[in-house]
Amino acid sequence: MADITETPVAASARRAPIRMPERWFAWALVAPAMLFIAVIVAWPLAETFRLSFTDARLGGESFVGTKNYTDLLGSSRFHDTIVRTFFWMFVSVSLKLVLGLIGATLLNAAVPGRALFRILVMPPWVIPIAIGCIGWLWLYNGHFGLLSGVAQRIGLIDGPYEFLAYKTSAFYSAVVTDVWVGTPMVTLFFLAAMQGVPRDLYEAAYVDGASRWYRFRRITIPQIMPVIVSMALLSAIWTFNSFEVIWILTEGGPRGATTTLIVDTYKVAIGNYKFGEGAARAVVIVVLLAIFSLIYLYFLGKVNRHYGSGK
Amino acid sequence: MMDRYSKLQLVGIYAALALFLTFILLPFVEMFMVSLRPLEHLFSTPYRFWGDDFSFEAYSRMWQTVPLLGRYILNSIYISGMVTLITMIFVVPAAYAYARLDFPFKNMSLAIFLGVNMFTGAVLLIPLYRVLRTLGLLNTYWSMIVPGVAFLIPTGIWLLRSYLEKIPRELEEAAYVDGASRLYTLRRVVLPLAVPGLIVVGVAVFIGAYAQQFLFAITFNQTREYQPLPAGIYEFIGYQDVTWNEMMAASLTGVLPVMVIFLFLQKYLVAGLTAGAVKE
Numbered sequence: 001m002a003d004i005t006e007t008p009v010a011a012s013a014r015r016a017p018i019r020m021p022e023r024w025f026a027w028a029l030v031a032p033a034m035l036f037i038a039v040i041v042a043w044p045l046a047e048t049f050r051l052s053f054t055d056a057r058l059g060g061e062s063f064v065g066t067k068n069y070t071d072l073l074g075s076s077r078f079h080d081t082i083v084r085t086f087f088w089m090f091v092s093v094s095l096k097l098v099l100g101l102i103g104a105t106l107l108n109a110a111v112p113g114r115a116l117f118r119i120l121v122m123p124p125w126v127i128p129i130a131i132g133c134i135g136w137l138w139l140y141n142g143h144f145g146l147l148s149g150v151a152q153r154i155g156l157i158d159g160p161y162e163f164l165a166y167k168t169s170a171f172y173s174a175v176v177t178d179v180w181v182g183t184p185m186v187t188l189f190f191l192a193a194m195q196g197v198p199r200d201l202y203e204a205a206y207v208d209g210a211s212r213w214y215r216f217r218r219i220t221i222p223q224i225m226p227v228i229v230s231m232a233l234l235s236a237i238w239t240f241n242s243f244e245v246i247w248i249l250t251e252g253g254p255r256g257a258t259t260t261l262i263v264d265t266y267k268v269a270i271g272n273y274k275f276g277e278g279a280a281r282a283v284v285i286v287v288l289l290a291i292f293s294l295i296y297l298y299f300l301g302k303v304n305r306h307y308g309s310g311k
Numbered sequence: 312m313m314d315r316y317s318k319l320q321l322v323g324i325y326a327a328l329a330l331f332l333t334f335i336l337l338p339f340v341e342m343f344m345v346s347l348r349p350l351e352h353l354f355s356t357p358y359r360f361w362g363d364d365f366s367f368e369a370y371s372r373m374w375q376t377v378p379l380l381g382r383y384i385l386n387s388i389y390i391s392g393m394v395t396l397i398t399m400i401f402v403v404p405a406a407y408a409y410a411r412l413d414f415p416f417k418n419m420s421l422a423i424f425l426g427v428n429m430f431t432g433a434v435l436l437i438p439l440y441r442v443l444r445t446l447g448l449l450n451t452y453w454s455m456i457v458p459g460v461a462f463l464i465p466t467g468i469w470l471l472r473s474y475l476e477k478i479p480r481e482l483e484e485a486a487y488v489d490g491a492s493r494l495y496t497l498r499r500v501v502l503p504l505a506v507p508g509l510i511v512v513g514v515a516v517f518i519g520a521y522a523q524q525f526l527f528a529i530t531f532n533q534t535r536e537y538q539p540l541p542a543g544i545y546e547f548i549g550y551q552d553v554t555w556n557e558m559m560a561a562s563l564t565g566v567l568p569v570m571v572i573f574l575f576l577q578k579y580l581v582a583g584l585t586a587g588a589v590k591e
Contacts (some may be wrong), residue, residue: 006434021414022413022414022493023413023414023415023492024413025408025412026408026412026413027406027408027414027416028404029405029407029408029412030402030408030414031403032400032403032405033402033405033464033468034402034405034420034423034447034466036401036422036460036461037424037427037464037465038541039442039463040439040457041427041435041461041462042459043442043464044435044438044439045435045438047438047441048434048435048437048438051437051438058515074348099331102327102331103331105326106324106327108474109316109324110314110316111316111321111324117328117332117398117471117579119337119574119577120332120335121331121332122337122573122577123333123335123336123339124335124338125518125522126518126521126522126566126569126570126573127521127522127538127566128387128521128522128523128524128525128540128566129522129523129525129541130419130525130541130544130545131540131541131544131562131565131566132338132544133559134342134544134545134548134559134562135338135339135341135342135559135562136338138341138342138559139338139341143354144346144354145341146337146340146341146352150431154570160532163381180335180338182333183335184335186549204353209565221461229419234428234466237428237429241429241433243433243526244523244525244526248545255479265433266433266436267435269436269437270436270437270530275410275437278437279437282434282435284465286429286434287436289429290426290429293425293426293429294467297422297425300407
């Protein structure tokens with residue numbers, strides 16, 4: 001703060017300031033990022049859209065109209081994949097938010113050692129996702145992994161249990177790993193938001209005799225609501241797109257039990273070189289996410305108006 | 312007074328923290344245990360939690376098994392560092408514009424940026440592959456840096472914008488009224504105030520780039536010397552006889568440098584994340 005007050009603002013008045021119209025200045029600031037995105041994201045996106053109407057593969061491509069789409073709509077497997085993807089997103093995001101809220105509350109408590117605990121939460125976020133997944137791969141191993149081993153020792157299960165070999169357990173194992181990857185960041189952002197809540201609010205409530213739970217419910221939650229909503233949106237999108245976790249743990253198996261839209265798209269396009277069919281799936285993903293985001297942004301706007309965002 | 316806990320509450324908090332941290336740290340513990348076991352004892356049943364045969368042998372053997380390990384580690388850091396640098400160059404001006412200025416299509420263009428957040432490279436891999444081939448970037452560091460930047464710009468703008476919004480407008484308005492130009496105000500008033508925010512966003516972008524190099528690396532880069540850590544190690548896991556103990560040792564050693572860097576930066580990270588909110 002100190003150097004701000006000392007900044008010789010008056011000195012700048014001498015260099016006759018160029019008063020560009022604000023909007024030109026604004027566009028000049030935004031344009032480089034826009035251009036970069038246009039080349040690296042927008043153009044490939046348009047290209048994906050075009051490819052989705054072709055049967056593009058390694059050999060070449062020809063226009064096939066809406067065939068890829070009608071194939072998808074008629075496929076019950078694809079329908080299952082969509083349902084599975086949204087279920088995956090719902091379970092994983094809910095867990096991330098709940099765990100993040102619990103974790104942030106715990107780390108916000110004024111207990112000895114909390115500085116250390118805060119550091120210990122971060123590793124899953126800091127390391128490459130693929131590396132963490134290699135660790136989980138071993139944890140889920142039925143014969144040599146810790147989870148099955150300890151469960152056998154304490155008598156929860158009779159013999160080795162391969163977590164990734166059965167449809168339901170593989171799905172939830174992947175969810176747990178995905179939650180593990182996402183929770184630290186959510187926790188940290190919630191923690192930061194909680195620390196930003198003005199202390200006098202709590203003190204006033206405390207003096208009035210409000211219980212801890214009441215303070216949490218009526219002060220903390222409303223105050224950090226904008227952060228909760230935006231983390232929910234971001235996690236939802238990341239979870240929807242989560243690829244590495246599933247790919248390294250199960251490659252979408254067993255028998256498609258962990259195949260989400262993103263894994264399906266990758267398998268079709270990169271695994272089987274069916275670029276056209278893969279592109280149609282990618283377009284479906286984009287449309288679904290767009291609808292989803294619009295609904296969410298609508299709620300975000302509502303929440304911000306209700307609780308008041310940063311000025 | 313308000314922050315005092317009873318004995319029972321303290322026990323509860325520590326128990327819950329222990330449970331939470333066990334979940335977070337479990338894979339690391341498992342990886343470390345595996346790295347200490349000799350290979351032949353790794354595949355022995357029944358399961359034993361503790362062994363009397365623990366050794367650090369895997370940590371010296373891994374350098375022969377994965378000859379480029381050192382290179383992979385540096386590649387990972389180099390790629391993420393470049394991604395962070397370039398991303399910030401794009402993000403800072405744009406975030407400022409969205410936080411402070413009014414211009415036509417502001418909300419629409421911001422929505423488009425946020426829209427980019429919706430995609431991961433996985434959806435766009437094929438056309439992206441063609442774009443990178445056209446630009447002649449395949450099988451270079453840039454094939455991993457360029458897409459990394461594109462997908463982190465929106466997150467960067469999103470984070471920095473909300474940070475900048477929390478800096479009191481009055482300071483800028485004072486400077487502006489005194490006749491300072493917009494650019495001068497940005498450079499001399501806003502940016503110094505935003506340093507904690509810049510660090511936070513920079514670290515967040517670095518982590519994003521570091522955590523997610525895998526997909527671009529296995530798709531766009533065939534040059535083994537340029538491979539980042541996760542892709543380099545993953546290659547060995549596809550082999551017939553995986554020396555799992557050495558892979559775990561290599562994984563843990565590989566992430567160590569960034570963990571250490573992060574350990575020093577996390578203080579600023581947490582401080583920065585909170586500082587923005589406190590100023591309100």
